[in-house]
Amino acid sequence: MKRKVTLKQIAKELDVSISTVSKALRNSVEISEDTKQKVQAFAKLYNYKPNNIALSLKNRKTNTIGIIIPEIVHHFFSKVIRGVELVANQRGYNVIIGLSNESFAKEVINMEMLANGSIDGFIISLSKETLQLQDYHHFNETINQGMPIVMFDRVVNEIQCDKVIVDDFEGAKNAVEKLIKNECKHIALITTKDYVSVGRLRTQGYLEALKTHGQDLKAELILKLDDNVDYEVNLDALEKEIEQLFKSNSKIDGIFAVNELYALTAMRVAGRLGFRVPDDIQVIGFTDGVLSKHSTPSLSTVSQHAQLMGEKAAGLLIDKLENDHEDETYQTQIIASELIERESTK
Amino acid sequence: MKRKVTLKQIAKELDVSISTVSKALRNSVEISEDTKQKVQAFAKLYNYKPNNIALSLKNRKTNTIGIIIPEIVHHFFSKVIRGVELVANQRGYNVIIGLSNESFAKEVINMEMLANGSIDGFIISLSKETLQLQDYHHFNETINQGMPIVMFDRVVNEIQCDKVIVDDFEGAKNAVEKLIKNECKHIALITTKDYVSVGRLRTQGYLEALKTHGQDLKAELILKLDDNVDYEVNLDALEKEIEQLFKSNSKIDGIFAVNELYALTAMRVAGRLGFRVPDDIQVIGFTDGVLSKHSTPSLSTVSQHAQLMGEKAAGLLIDKLENDHEDETYQTQIIASELIERESTK
DNA sequence: TTCCGTCACGAAAACGTTTTCGTGTTAAAA
DNA sequence: TTTTAACACGAAAACGTTTTCGTGACGGAA
Numbered sequence: 001m002k003r004k005v006t007l008k009q010i011a012k013e014l015d016v017s018i019s020t021v022s023k024a025l026r027n028s029v030e031i032s033e034d035t036k037q038k039v040q041a042f043a044k045l046y047n048y049k050p051n052n053i054a055l056s057l058k059n060r061k062t063n064t065i066g067i068i069i070p071e072i073v074h075h076f077f078s079k080v081i082r083g084v085e086l087v088a089n090q091r092g093y094n095v096i097i098g099l100s101n102e103s104f105a106k107e108v109i110n111m112e113m114l115a116n117g118s119i120d121g122f123i124i125s126l127s128k129e130t131l132q133l134q135d136y137h138h139f140n141e142t143i144n145q146g147m148p149i150v151m152f153d154r155v156v157n158e159i160q161c162d163k164v165i166v167d168d169f170e171g172a173k174n175a176v177e178k179l180i181k182n183e184c185k186h187i188a189l190i191t192t193k194d195y196v197s198v199g200r201l202r203t204q205g206y207l208e209a210l211k212t213h214g215q216d217l218k219a220e221l222i223l224k225l226d227d228n229v230d231y232e233v234n235l236d237a238l239e240k241e242i243e244q245l246f247k248s249n250s251k252i253d254g255i256f257a258v259n260e261l262y263a264l265t266a267m268r269v270a271g272r273l274g275f276r277v278p279d280d281i282q283v284i285g286f287t288d289g290v291l292s293k294h295s296t297p298s299l300s301t302v303s304q305h306a307q308l309m310g311e312k313a314a315g316l317l318i319d320k321l322e323n324d325h326e327d328e329t330y331q332t333q334i335i336a337s338e339l340i341e342r343e344s345t346k
Numbered sequence: 347m348k349r350k351v352t353l354k355q356i357a358k359e360l361d362v363s364i365s366t367v368s369k370a371l372r373n374s375v376e377i378s379e380d381t382k383q384k385v386q387a388f389a390k391l392y393n394y395k396p397n398n399i400a401l402s403l404k405n406r407k408t409n410t411i412g413i414i415i416p417e418i419v420h421h422f423f424s425k426v427i428r429g430v431e432l433v434a435n436q437r438g439y440n441v442i443i444g445l446s447n448e449s450f451a452k453e454v455i456n457m458e459m460l461a462n463g464s465i466d467g468f469i470i471s472l473s474k475e476t477l478q479l480q481d482y483h484h485f486n487e488t489i490n491q492g493m494p495i496v497m498f499d500r501v502v503n504e505i506q507c508d509k510v511i512v513d514d515f516e517g518a519k520n521a522v523e524k525l526i527k528n529e530c531k532h533i534a535l536i537t538t539k540d541y542v543s544v545g546r547l548r549t550q551g552y553l554e555a556l557k558t559h560g561q562d563l564k565a566e567l568i569l570k571l572d573d574n575v576d577y578e579v580n581l582d583a584l585e586k587e588i589e590q591l592f593k594s595n596s597k598i599d600g601i602f603a604v605n606e607l608y609a610l611t612a613m614r615v616a617g618r619l620g621f622r623v624p625d626d627i628q629v630i631g632f633t634d635g636v637l638s639k640h641s642t643p644s645l646s647t648v649s650q651h652a653q654l655m656g657e658k659a660a661g662l663l664i665d666k667l668e669n670d671h672e673d674e675t676y677q678t679q680i681i682a683s684e685l686i687e688r689e690s691t692k
Numbered sequence: 693t694t695c696c697g698t699c700a701c702g703a704a705a706a707c708g709t710t711t712t713c714g715t716g717t718t719a720a721a722a
Numbered sequence: 723t724t725t726t727a728a729c730a731c732g733a734a735a736a737c738g739t740t741t742t743c744g745t746g747a748c749g750g751a752a
Contacts, residue, residue, distance in 0.1 A: 001492050004462070006738060017702045022740060032700060047487075051463040053402045054738035057707045062399065064442070064464075072431070073424045075636075082418050085445050089456075094464065096410070096442040099431050110435075116350070117397040117708085118410075118440065141393075146347050264640055271642075290421075291640050294610055296617070352708060363732045368710060378730060400708035403737045463738085 005046040014042060056117075065317055066119040068098040068110055070127045070154075075260075075289045076306045077125070080152065083310020084123055091318050093120075104129040108138045115142050121317045122147065123310075126154040128227060132195050134158075150317045152309050154197055155332075162316045163332040164309050168198050168286075171302040171337030172205025173212075175284040176256050178300075178339060180213045182282055182346045184254030187215070188245060190262040192227040199227070202258045202286055220249055231261060238262070242269045253281055260287035263299055267344060283344040297343030305335050351392040360388060402463075410440040411663055412465040414456055416448045416473045416500075421606075421635045422652045423471070426498065429656020430469055437664050439466075450475040454484045461488050467663045468493065469656075472500040474573060478541050480504075496663045498655050500543055501678075508662045509678040510655050514544050514632075517648040517683030518551025519558075521630040522602050524646075524685060526559045528628055528692050530600030533561070534591060536608040538573040545573070548604045548632055566595055577607060584608070588615045599627055606633035610641055613690060629690040643689035651681050 011018045016035065024031045024039035025048070031039075042048075056062040067084055069077045081097070088095050096119060098110035107127045114122070122142065130136070131154065139159045143149055152164040179187050189206045192199035203222075210217055223245045225231070231238040242265055246252060255270075257263035263285025267277050275281045277297055285292055285299050288306040292299035312333050357364045362381065370377045370385035371394070377385075388394075402408040413430055415423045427443070434441050442465060444456035453473045460468070468488065476482070477500065485505045489495055498510040525533050535552045538545035549568075556563055569591045571577070577584040588611055592598060601616075603609035609631030613623050621627045623643055631638055631645050634652040638645035658679050 001490055004491055007740095008738075018739085019703075019741080020701060023701085026740085030700065035700080049458070049462045050740095051738050053399060053408065053463040054707090055740085056399045057403050057709095057737090058739050058741095060707065072428050073421065075419065078419045078424045081443070082445065085418070085443065089445075094442055094444075094459065096440055097427070097431065098440075099428065099435075112395070113440065116395045117399040144347055145350055261640075268642060291636060294607075294637050294641070296614060296642060353710095354708075364709085365711080365733075366731055369731085372710085376730065381730080396710095397708050400737090401710085403707090403739095404709050404711095406737065 004051070005043075005048050006051070007048075010039065010042055010046070010048065014038060061321075062118060062120050063092055064094040064096055064119045065121050065123060065314065066096050066098060066111075066114040067123040068100055068107060068114075069125050070100050070102045072097070072099055076153075076287065076304065079288055079306035080125075080310035080313070083307035083312075084314040085310075086307075087311050087314040087318070091314075093314075093318060100127040100130075102127045102129055104133055104135065111138050111142060115145070115147060120147070120321050122149045123313045123317055124149060124151050126151070126156060128196060131156070131197065148317060148320045150313045150320075152313045153304075156197065160330055162313075162320065162330050164313045164316065164335065165332065166198075166304040166309065166335045166337050168201035168337075169205040169208070171286065171304075171339070172202040172256065172258070173209045174205075174337070174339050175286070175300075175302050176206050176209035177213065178341075178345065179254040179256065179282055179284060180209065180215065182254070184282055185215070186218075186221065186249065186251045187254035187256060188221040188223065188249065188252045190223045190225065190242065190245070190255065190257040190266060192258060193224055196227055199258050206256055218249075221245075221252070225262070231265075235265070238265050239269055242266050243273070246270065246273055246275075255281060255283045257283070257285050260285050260289035260291050260299070260301070263287075263301070263344075264291050264295055267295065267297070267299065277344050278346050282346060284339070292340075292342065300342045300345040301340050303338045303340050305338065309335050350397070351389075351394050352397070353394075356385065356388055356392070356394065360384060407667075408464060408466050409438055410442055410465045411467050411469060411660065411667075412442050412444060412457075412460040413469040414444040414446055414453060414460075415471050416446050418443070418445055422499075422633065422650065425634055425652035426471075426656035426659070429653035429658075430660040431656075432653075433657050433660040433664070437660075439660075439664060446473040446476075448473045448475055450479055450481065457484050457488060461491070461493060466493070466667050468495045469659045469663055470495060470497050472497070472502060474542060477502070477543065494663060494666045496659045496666075498659045499650075502543065506676055508659075508666065508676050510659045510662065510681065511678065512544075512650040512655065512681045512683050514547035514683075515551040515554070517632065517650075517685075518548035518602065518604070519555045520551075520683070520685050521632070521646075521648050522552050522555035523559065524687075524691065525600040525602065525628055525630060526555065526561065528600070530628055531561070532564075532567065532595065532597045533600035533602060534567045534569065534595065534598045536569045536571065536588065536591070536601065536603040536612060538604060539570055542573055545604050552602055564595075567591075567598070571608070577611075581611070584611050585615055588612050589619070592616065592619055592621075601627060601629045602632075603629070604632050606631045606635035606637050606645070606647070609633075609645055609647070609690075610637050613641065613643070613645065623690050624692050628692060630685070638686075638688065646688045646691040647686050649684045649686050651684065655681050 007018050007021045011021045024036045100107035149161040155163045191203045194200045255266050285301040288304050292301040353364050353367045357367045370382045446453035495507040501509045537549045540546045601612050631647040638647040
């Protein structure tokens with residue numbers, strides 16, 4: 001077992017100073033050709049690679065970015081990570097992940113753990129609990145210490161930083177307009193409670209589309225679900241809620257759901273109740289998920305371009321890092337969503 | 347913008363030495379109560395936290411583990427990561443990710459990038475290309491330098507290290523036996539080419555089950571797909587292959603597929619060809635996926651307990667790290683798979 | 693011969709810690 | 723009064739780099 005070789009060891013072996021070795025390896029003009037050759041050959045032989053930690057300490061720069069997300073077993077977030085990793089790698093950065101698990105406390109802990117020198121900057125999507133509590137001190141403190149943050153998807157105005165979001169409002173509006181254009185007269189909305197910013201915006205998009213096209217808003221067509229319930233493990237409850245929606249509104253002919261699971265479950269419940277999709281009821285979801293593509297019928301959906309969001313976020317962060325934060329202005333990049341039409345709409 | 351405060355700054359401010367500050371903060375008996383109080387109060391006020399990088403350099407221990415996987419937008423792998431992150435966090439470690447994207451070169455690059463001091467050990471699942479090339483030098487070099495590796499799922503005998511695998515053979519055998527018990531007489535296998543170890547083992551499980559129960563093996567019932575084709579983006583091609591399988595074997599009444607996508611697609615194709623699932627054809631997949639649960643009919647499947655695999659892998663790695671690698675023996679932990687019966691089987 | 697400039701290299705500081713060892717002061721013991 | 727021990731603290735090394743600055747040797751110019 002050969003431990004990694006250091007400059008010091010090379011220096012000793014070759015009977016020169018550490019400085020000489022370092023310079024020789026970096027091809028400094030200060031060092032004679034002879035010595036350079038000798039040192040470089042030796043280094044190659046022993047597969048010398050500079051120690052990253054030492055470099056980080058010296059340069060006060062880790063070339064690592066931290067990404068904190070609520071959940072990783074989630075198509076959207078894993079695609080974002082892929083985007084982040086892609087450009088991070090291209091630009092010589094590593095990616096370290098922290099999962100908040102939708103918990104405020106874990107978000108704070110994770111950030112504190114990483115903020116003490118382990119990384120150069122953060123990419124973050126807020127946990128639901130943080131959104132509820134509206135406690136953003138940990139972000140502001142981090143920013144105050146000179147560590148840049150880029151937020152994506154679940155963002156919040158109270159924090160001054162770069163942001164990457166999808167046009168939730170427009171995306172939802174387009175989706176609902178599509179349903180209207182397809183002659184749906186009674187479009188239901190399945191959404192979350194308002195504290196999740198994206199849910200709120202998508203709800204507003206729905207409202208706006210109705211308003212624009214002169215459909216009146218019927219409160220009984222809106223189902224607001226408690227997003228704290230994990231319907232992924234509690235599917236029955238979700239189905240009951242949706243079934244209730246159908247039963248008290250027999251004329252529903254269109255559904256816009258703010259995420260994939262809601263949309264899919266709505267389709268299934270509709271089918272069970274004897275409705276045909278898309279003939280009787282058309283459905284559009286909001287997501288980057290894998291379910292939409294593979295369900296039968298496949299689900300029309302508003303794609304968020306998650307990977308692109310990750311790429312943009314990483315790009316923004318690294319730009320800021322390499323400009324030495326000199327740019328004190330913050331930008332919000334909006335990624336255009338895209339309506340992907342599949343079998344659940346006409 | 348207040349930069350993070352260091353020991354040196356505290357020392358200067360309080361007019362004591364750096365050593366004194368360090369000791370005071372660690373509650374050393376060498377320091378008087380008075381001084382301790384003063385220092386600790388000051389540190390708290392300025393929110394002093396030791397710099398991780400400096401600690402890493404000093405202790406030659408980063409408390410970070412690297413996980414290298416072929417793909418992150420994948421239910422199985424993201425669940426593994428969740429498991430890894432869970433126990434890593436519990437035990438005070440961070441997790442840094444590298445994506446090989448199924449490429450040998452990227453796997454090597456990623457490992458080299460991390461092996462130079464950034465992490466204490468690796469958790470890895472091999473890329474397909476690595477499995478094909480059978481070039482494992484980067485693993486052996488890493489291990490030789492004293493950095494422990496734990497492999498999971500896609501492992502290989504040539505590398506001496508701890509491993510965590512699922513009982514692919516048994517899992518497949520059980521699944522096929524379930525089909526046999528449910529009176530399937532013509533069970534087809536949809537699998538990958540043999541270089542992916544897990545595909546090979548599952549295939550063997552299928553063969554073994556047939557043999558045990560006296561069914562003869564019909565080569566035309568086995569569909570070996572080229573796993574290099576990304577059928578996720580090339581669904582049509584996959585459907586065609588499977589359709590071909592059905593058409594040339596009209597008596598198929600059971601299907602065992604080595605992953606979720608194959609199983610799901612088989613169900614869909616079967617449906618299109620007029621077969622009813624599970625009445626005419628029963629289907630079992632192999633996966634930890636989300637598709638199985640939400641498809642209609644929902645898919646019976648062999649669960650791999652991905653998160654548990656991640657937890658075990660992290661546990662093994664950290665154990666080895668904290669025993670100072672003194673334990674020179676390697677173990678292979680086998681996670682029992684579990685047949686989850688849903689609607690696609692009787 | 694003297695001076696100066698170039699060449700090739702080494703010493704040392706710095707990044708932020710922890711820890712070992714040394715040392716000056718004070719109080720108690722002889 | 724002298725010796726000793728406890729106490730409280732500081733200096734310095736170490737982790738592995740990079741970089742600035744200093745310096746001795748040597749050759750050429752004056």
